[in-house]
Amino acid sequence: MISRRNYFIILIVMGIIFVLFQFSQFARSAGNDFNVNKFIELELPEKRPWQQVSLTVDDDLPWGDKEYTVFVGDKGSNIGSIVTQWTYYTKRDILIADSLTDFAKKEHALPEFVIIDSTCVDFDTETQILTDMLNTGNSVILCNLPDVSVIQNNLELKSVLGIDFIKEESVTVEGIKLFAGFLLGGEEIYEPQKKEEEKRQDLELTMPWYIPTGGTKTYMVGVMDEYFDSVIEDYEFKNDYFPAIIWRKSTPNGQIFCVNGDYMSTTTGLGILSAMSYELSSYQLYPVVNAQNTLVIDFPLMADENDERFNEIYSRSFNEFQTNVIWASLMALGEQNDLQFTCFMSPKYNYSDPAQPSYDEYNTLLQLFNEKDAEVGLSLEHADGITLLEKLKVDKDYYDGIENRYQNSSAFMDLADIDELDEAVKVAYVRNVRTIACDADVQLPILSYLTDDITLQSLTSNTRYFTYSKDLMLKSIETVLGYDNAKLNMSPVIWPESVDDQWENIYIDMASSLATYWRRFKVFDNTTLTESDQRVRTFLNIDSSSSIDGDVITLNVSGADGNTTWFMLRTHNAKIDEIEGATYKKVETDAYLLTVNSETVTIRLKNTQNINN
């Protein structure tokens, strides 16, 4: 028997505990305006993109003393696309020539760079032009090298390229080493050390074995172990004989960069061009987007698709799994890596599956997403057997049935459906979409306006199957744009084809990649796709110029219309002493991210090397 007194005390305590627990739940739902897309309220800059002047050798050159870039090659080729994109992002005007001879004939002021696609050069007749260009002070970037036999038989070309000797016409290396200070993200050795890492190796490992001469600087090399030791046994500094992949040969007047491999015909080339540009100047100050997006594609789905298989693998329905397992895991991943998710929902993925989308989960999931400041976009992706417009039509019924529907401002779509975008945006629930993400294509800009109102933000990385080439690409894009659009694709989880597609395996792969490869770029802001859209529009609008006088750099920014802009400052052995008109964060040694809120920024550098200072 308990006394009345104790009975009441216990009762009161239980009541208090009950209220406390319920209060937190009540508070969560009461303050959660999950039906409102707060990102849609972000003010967008007016569309006034910077206009690049792009001319051919037949045009009159209007630049005078203004710096411009020359591309010798086919504009429609992959390299041409990369060079055009890079000049656009870095706000450079461009002159395109079909051949070196054409360019040499044209009277012109000294360009900042001459970027050459070797496939458009006849080295038997045009090597002398290349030599003359270097002697007259041109900085040349050779995006690829001619066949080894061409170099072997052309001593002048060999000398121009800074090749001391060709050790072997073709050698297969075991890995590739990228040295620090070139691309952002630091040094990397792309050589598998464990069995499970071998699947990451997808870089081009067979190449001619060039040994550069004096006056060169090497940025990337192939690495070998046993074979190398057997061939280079008697050499003093063995490292110097690894096959050079990217190097620079300097002459008293000009400099030439050589790329031994096909790195410039992918988006990796963007960052390499930026890094080369940095190497050629005493400092580099260029606009960046400063946005890191993490896109979760086809998550959530409202229908219990593939239910039988799901129950077989996970012993629960798909809806339960995505709420209690996938989202919980993603939240943990987000906490660990400071990620901000943009989840692209879809009523269904596979329209041949009989399961119908449910309305029950809609609000619950939105509430959960809202608690973590995640954005919800539309997934316009779908399985085979249906077109985009058919999918939109089917989905419209579902969305029409939702009261207080969330207004989606971003969407993800298949690259194959991009032509149907104009029709798609006429659909009511797609009408508010202002930015589209889609898979990357080298011919498609990473960042651009798709229509007058909608921007394109191509995916730049995929957390699954994160191979060495993708890491190189990630570093490259981060270098040139300070931007990443990472994809976590959930459709394989819903429709698994092998054990690898099961959530636990995908999650491990994803988590390890995010924790390892993305951590290097934590200095950049994590954003949702709509947030980054705002930054992309500002980035595309602005123009900038900078100059250095002694140790003071002056940056002039135009076209920002009062919006914040971000710039990457890379110095050689100097740190920021004072800055006016901006704030900065250190990215890595000699690299700083500037947050600019005014039209003029003054930066005083301090040379860390001179003790007279």
Next chain:
Amino acid sequence: MSMTVITVLQITGIYCAYLLITVFLPHFAFGKTVRFKNRYERFLFYVISGNFYMINLVYLLELVHISYRLTLILFTVVPAIIIKVRLERIPLGKYILDIWDTLRKLTGGQLKVKNVSDQIEPLLAQRRKKFFAKIKKVYLNNIVDVLLTLTLLLCILYFFGSHLLKTYGYKASDLIVHNYWINSLSENRLFCAGIYPFGFHNTVYYIHKVFGIDTVALLRTFSLHTVTFNILMLFCALKLLCKSRYIPYIGAFMYSVVDCFLSHTYGRYNAPLPQEYGIMFIFPAIYCGFAYFRAQRREKRGLYSKDCYRYLAGFAMSFSLCITTHFYGVMAAGIFAFSMATGFAVWLFRKTYFKRVMCTIFITMGIALTPMFLAAAEGIEIEGSLRWGLSIIFGVKGDDEADKENTETEEQTEIVEEVTEEVEEVEEEVDRTTRLQRFIETYSEKYGSIAGPPVAYVELLKADLSSNVFKEKDQSQIYVVLIGYGTLLVLGVVIMLGKRDKMYGAVLLSTGIHMVVITTVLCAGDIGIPMLMDPARASIYVAYSAAFAIPMFVDAVMYFILGWGTKKKYVLSIASFALLAFWGGMVIRTNYIRKPLSPGGMETNGAVECLTRISMEEEDYSWTICSANDEGRMVYDHGFHYELIDFLRGMEYVADKGRVRMPTKYVYIFVEKIPIDYFATYWGSGQSVSKFGAKRDLPLGRSLGLYTKANRWICMSRLYYWAQAFMELYPNEMSVYYETDNFVCYKIIQNPYRLFNFAIDYEYNSTNPMDVEP
């Protein structure tokens, strides 16, 4: 931090380290057993025992190849503690148990910290009181001595140390070699270049290892410490031997401030050199010898004490330190020891004295020479300069010369022999009429055949002293010196024959004999006897001895005149102070004060400043300096060095096809825009690097001649234009690290995993392959 501040801190640090080992550690170990001794004698004993232990410890550990920082510290601290415990009969076990018990109780809560502090506080208060009482007794009661000593120390700092703040580089050409020998001790390679007295090197190495002070810093500044202790040892010996209290200051000030000696007699104090370091131990040895005779006499009278052994031990340590440090120091000390044996002959040849003295001499030789004999037993040959020195003394040719001769062809040998015979014939003729003989002839004509030769001898001494030791400002002062020699001899004999302090008389006699003998050694060439030392070296010892003998002479005169009666101590004190004041006043009034040392450096200030900063700021072994020679030894322990001539030759004729690499992240290039005159001047001394210089052929060979005269200018011109060309190719990777009007240091940052090939075409690389060196 400016280089001046760094240098001041280094000098202070080295003073502290050296004092700790040579004064405070001996004081800690056996201070209580000699507490009844005069403070000057204690100081003298501490210094010699500290140096003796330090040098021989390094010898011992080096010989067994276990010389590291840990072993050096261990073998320094542990024996000091053991000696203290044994001598003072400290119940160490009980102390440890007490402390352990207290700690146990503290941690167990049985005792509180307050209880312990209450117990300790009275003890500490008592110690504090005792300490301040001692300070009062020693310093406040001797305020005149304290002020005069402080003035002396300040004078030493100013006259011998101010140049260290103006010129940072090494100031003697052979310091680089000594640096190399000291570096080799770090690798447990004793006598790396052959057997040589390594006392100085052991000392520098010990301080470097134990206290972490860079060898470069030590070799830049240790000269100041050396001269300080040389003067302090002279001063202490005078303090202990003079009858009057303030006369010793005359000797110390005379040697450090007064402009009476020719500059070369003290000029070598601009650099820390073994010979100058060895000078420190001459007077401690001599004083211990004198003191032994006095102690032995007391013992004979029944006043038995251990003093005899102490002084003999002191003599053995000091004399062995002379042997261990430099052979010229041994000669000077040996001459004084010989003079002492003559002066104290009355006592020396008595059985007890003789037995102990001979034993001591054998022990001294044994201690000093054992490491060298052991090394010789291992097959190590005698070092070149020592062999040369021995050949001078014993009049035999060194192996090098013999080898050289063997390599001559027979034809050449014949020619050489013919010429040599002719030269020898001429020399013999000249030798037959030495300067002394010419003097005798001159003065015999003037004063007759009896008075002539002594006058001629005195005149010869005067002439040699005036051209080698004393300044010719006032010729009469040299007569005063010579009269002083005579007075010392006469008064020594007179006092010995009198009833007063006979031993003092023997000291005066010994000093007089020493001065006559060492001055004779100075004049050996002119007299026609074998030269033990060349006059330039002998003059250094004559000057140092004169700074001892002249005050002794003054003291002897004062003692002879005033040293009577019961109040003689006070009378002598007052008179000596008055004389010191008068003399000091005269010196100041006549501005008879020397100028502070101001030697030129063997490196530019910029080079030394850069080297110091690089060593301090960069991670060890992450950098390489490419320069002309000297930094090669100076970067040891911190970084690497690339020889300039190898660097330039690496791209000669081949330009960028050559391979010149330095496998460190940072590379520093030292360029003298106005090349220094290394060793010697030439027709273009002081000219800047120029295209004209760069166009000239690179010098051939591998000797230091590459970096002297015009060759240095050519090398530096080449390097300068290489740097300009390389900077054009690598503007972002190469920057100016430091620049002055006459020096520039470039810094290159390279990828250590993919090194730059420094071989480039810088326009001045020779192109004619026929010029290639065989």
